[in-house]
Amino acid sequence: MEIIPLRYPINGLATLSLDKPLSLAIGHFDGVHRGHQNVIRQAVAEAKKAGMHSAVLTFDPHPKDVLGQGEQYYRCLTPLDAKMELFAELGVDLAFVMHFDKQFAAVPPGRFVDEVLRKLRAEKVVVGFDFNFGHRGAGDTEALKRLGEPDIDVHIVEPLYENGIKVSSTYIREALEQGDLALAERLLGRPYEVAGTVVHGDGRGRTIGFPTANLQYGAPYVPPRLGVYAITLWVGGQAYSGVLNHGIKPTFNEQNVQPVMEAHLFDFGRDIYGERIRVQFRSFIRPERKFGSVDELIKQIEADSLQARKAAEHYTL
Structure with missing residues (x-):
C-alpha cells in the first residue's frame, strides 16, 4: 500500500x-x-x-x-x-x-x-x-x-x-473506560492494543520477584480503566502472555502520580529495555487497589498471574 x-x-x-x-x-x-x-x-x-x-x-x-x-x-x-x-x-x-x-x-x-x-x-x-x-x-x-x-x-x-447500539469509536471508548475488554474486542473485531517502548521504571517489581516491562506510549492512546489485565505482549515478532497493571501503584505512591503500565511476562527472562512492544488487552482481572503490606501485594500478584494464565488458555496468539 x-x-x-x-x-x-x-x-x-x-x-x-x-x-x-x-x-x-x-x-x-x-x-x-x-x-x-x-x-x-x-x-x-x-x-x-x-x-x-x-x-x-x-x-x-x-x-x-x-x-x-x-x-x-x-x-x-x-x-x-x-x-x-x-x-x-x-x-x-x-x-x-x-x-x-x-x-x-x-x-x-x-x-x-x-x-x-x-x-x-x-x-x-x-x-x-x-x-x-x-x-x-x-x-x-x-x-x-x-x-x-x-x-x-x-x-x-x-x-x-x-447490543442494539451503533458500533462507533465513542462506544469503544466507553467500553475501555469500564474495563469491558470483551465488548471492545467485539466492536473492533480484534483485541484493543497500544504500542510503545520499554523504559526503566522504579525497579520495585524485580525486588519482589515479578520483574516488569514498563511501557512508554508511542502515541496518546485512549487508556483503558485503571486495573490489572491479562495481556498478550508482542516483541521482536514473538508473542508472550502476561499480566499488566495500569495505574498509580497506590501501595507505594500517593494519588497524584501519573498512571503507568507495567507488564510481567510469563516464562520470560531476557532484557528488552529500549525495544518496541505491542500490548494487546485480553481481559480485565480486577481494579487497582492499595494493599496493607508488600506480602499482601505479592500474594495478590500471584493470584492475578494464575488468573491471567488461565485466561491465556482461551485466546489465540
Missing part, C-alpha cells in the same frame, strides 16, 4: 501514480472498527469490480481536536501508523492522509468535491451513513450524492449494531 500525504490546496498530483481512477473510502476511521471496516471493504470490492485503485482518504490530526470540539479526541484508539497497517490488511492500494487544519476545515462542500475528490480521480466514493464534510459539517450524504453527479458514484454504508 502506498501512503500519500496531502495538504489543501492539493498540488503536485502529476507526481503520483494515479494511472487509474479511484474507489475511495472517506473518514477519520479512529479505531478502524467493524463499522469502518465495512466502509473500506466496500470501497475495495467496488475497485475490484471496476478495475480501479482502492483508496482511503483519512485526516490527521482528528478534526474535532483541531476545532476544539472535545479534549477526548486528543487521545486515539489507533494512531496514524496503526491505521495504515490496518488499511493495508483490508486490501487498500492507496492511503491519502489529508493534513487537517483550519484552512481545510473552512472549505465549503462543493469545493471539497471539486478540489479534492475530482482532483484525486475518485469515481466511486464510499462513506458511512452519518458522514459530514465541508465547512461546519454542512455537507451530508445527500449533498455528496448531489455534488458528485454525474461523474462520482456515491455509496452509503448503513450502520452496524452491537
Whole structure:
C-alpha cells in the first residue's frame, strides 16, 4: 500500500501514480472498527469490480481536536501508523492522509468535491451513513450524492449494531473506560492494543520477584480503566502472555502520580529495555487497589498471574 500525504490546496498530483481512477473510502476511521471496516471493504470490492485503485482518504490530526470540539479526541484508539497497517490488511492500494487544519476545515462542500475528490480521480466514493464534510459539517450524504453527479458514484454504508447500539469509536471508548475488554474486542473485531517502548521504571517489581516491562506510549492512546489485565505482549515478532497493571501503584505512591503500565511476562527472562512492544488487552482481572503490606501485594500478584494464565488458555496468539 502506498501512503500519500496531502495538504489543501492539493498540488503536485502529476507526481503520483494515479494511472487509474479511484474507489475511495472517506473518514477519520479512529479505531478502524467493524463499522469502518465495512466502509473500506466496500470501497475495495467496488475497485475490484471496476478495475480501479482502492483508496482511503483519512485526516490527521482528528478534526474535532483541531476545532476544539472535545479534549477526548486528543487521545486515539489507533494512531496514524496503526491505521495504515490496518488499511493495508483490508486490501487498500492507496492511503491519502489529508493534513487537517483550519484552512481545510473552512472549505465549503462543493469545493471539497471539486478540489479534492475530482482532483484525486475518485469515481466511486464510499462513506458511512452519518458522514459530514465541508465547512461546519454542512455537507451530508445527500449533498455528496448531489455534488458528485454525474461523474462520482456515491455509496452509503448503513450502520452496524452491537447490543442494539451503533458500533462507533465513542462506544469503544466507553467500553475501555469500564474495563469491558470483551465488548471492545467485539466492536473492533480484534483485541484493543497500544504500542510503545520499554523504559526503566522504579525497579520495585524485580525486588519482589515479578520483574516488569514498563511501557512508554508511542502515541496518546485512549487508556483503558485503571486495573490489572491479562495481556498478550508482542516483541521482536514473538508473542508472550502476561499480566499488566495500569495505574498509580497506590501501595507505594500517593494519588497524584501519573498512571503507568507495567507488564510481567510469563516464562520470560531476557532484557528488552529500549525495544518496541505491542500490548494487546485480553481481559480485565480486577481494579487497582492499595494493599496493607508488600506480602499482601505479592500474594495478590500471584493470584492475578494464575488468573491471567488461565485466561491465556482461551485466546489465540
